[in-house]
Amino acid sequence: MASRFLRLFVGTILAILFVTVVVTCCTLAAPNNAAPTFGMVCLAFAIIAFLGGRFPTSIAVAAGALELAFILPGEGFAVSDPDHAMGLIAVIATGVMMAWYVGRRDTLSALQAAEVATSRQIAEWRGVAHSELSHRLSNDLSIMVSMASIKAREATSPEARDALADLSGRLIVLGRVYQRLDLRDLDSEDAVAARQFLFDLCDDLQLSTLSEGSISLRVDIDDALRLPIRTLSMLGLIANEMLTNVRKHAFPDGNGGEVLLYLHKHAFRTDCVEMIVTDNGAGFSSGPTNAQRRGRSLLSMLASQIDGSIAYARISGTTVATLQFALPASARGPARAEQDTASRGGIAAEPQGAEAHRHGVDPA
CATH class of the missing domain: 3.30.565.10 (Histidine kinase-like ATPase, C-terminal domain)
Structure with missing residues (x-):
């Protein structure tokens, strides 16, 4: 938890510094034309969103908006030129959309990771349940075979003795079949x-x-x-x-x-x-x-x-x-599977x- 917070803090500081450098350099390079500055700041927001995530991007958008409002002509943070004001609004809107997008992406990634973890846990539980079921099935079949064999030896009627011997043999084969296939689900379509x-x-x-x-x-x-x-x-x-x-x-x-x-x-x-x-x-x-x-x-x-x-x-x-x-x-085959199965x-x-x-x- 502490390491994650530290990474987030360092990423946010670097994002603010990056936006500040971009705004300063563009303003010095083109003091009379704000359009290149607006474009480069949007590009900086995209880079921060790709590398840092939602929170650093949101902080960078706020810092970049304040810096642009202060640098653009006007009193304090007020922007006197309507074109500059519209450009600033467009830059802020672009940054907010980028922050929203990466936040949604991170949320979906987290949900997918949680689903994968849950699926893995369910698979492990099913594996344990399958092992336990196989063990019990093997024991139950062994008990039934032993009981049929004992009853066959005790039977006085030849017909009953033969029937119990047949039953014992079929139970043994049933155990062989299940053991060789290692059945997890009799309705499975795995070939x-x-x-x-x-x-x-x-x-x-x-x-x-x-x-x-x-x-x-x-x-x-x-x-x-x-x-x-x-x-x-x-x-x-x-x-x-x-x-x-x-x-x-x-x-x-x-x-x-x-x-x-x-x-x-x-x-x-x-x-x-x-x-x-x-x-x-x-x-x-x-x-x-x-x-x-x-x-x-x-x-x-x-x-x-x-x-x-x-x-x-x-x-x-x-x-x-x-x-x-x-x-x-x-x-x-794919072609045969589509034919009439009547x-x-x-x-x-x-x-x-x-x-x-x-x-x-x-x-x-």
């Missing part, structure tokens, strides 16, 4: 590279779920594809559910097999993305079991969250599950024969 996220998720599944039965998983994902966090989180859950269903139903005897996960923009519809999971397993049973119906219902529900649909087919010994969903507007509400799948041949799925 994330889909390839690295799904590669990491598939690596986890290869080491855990798909390791039972030596299932080989191949992944083909568009390097340039970026999706909003919310879409990518849903996609991770759908991919996990599809691959888990493959392990359970396509290879029930634990025999090895091959699985392909494909994620690219649609070849013909640039506003659409498709994810295809194929396997050379057992294929469809004559009538879907309750577990299979529940799995498909869950997949349909997850797909609806991203305005998508899922279709299934069996082609030449290969089972093909195709998810197609609308590419979010934030992930499209087709986002549920996308019909292509004929599955064309899908399998177009993506080069090898028959079993």
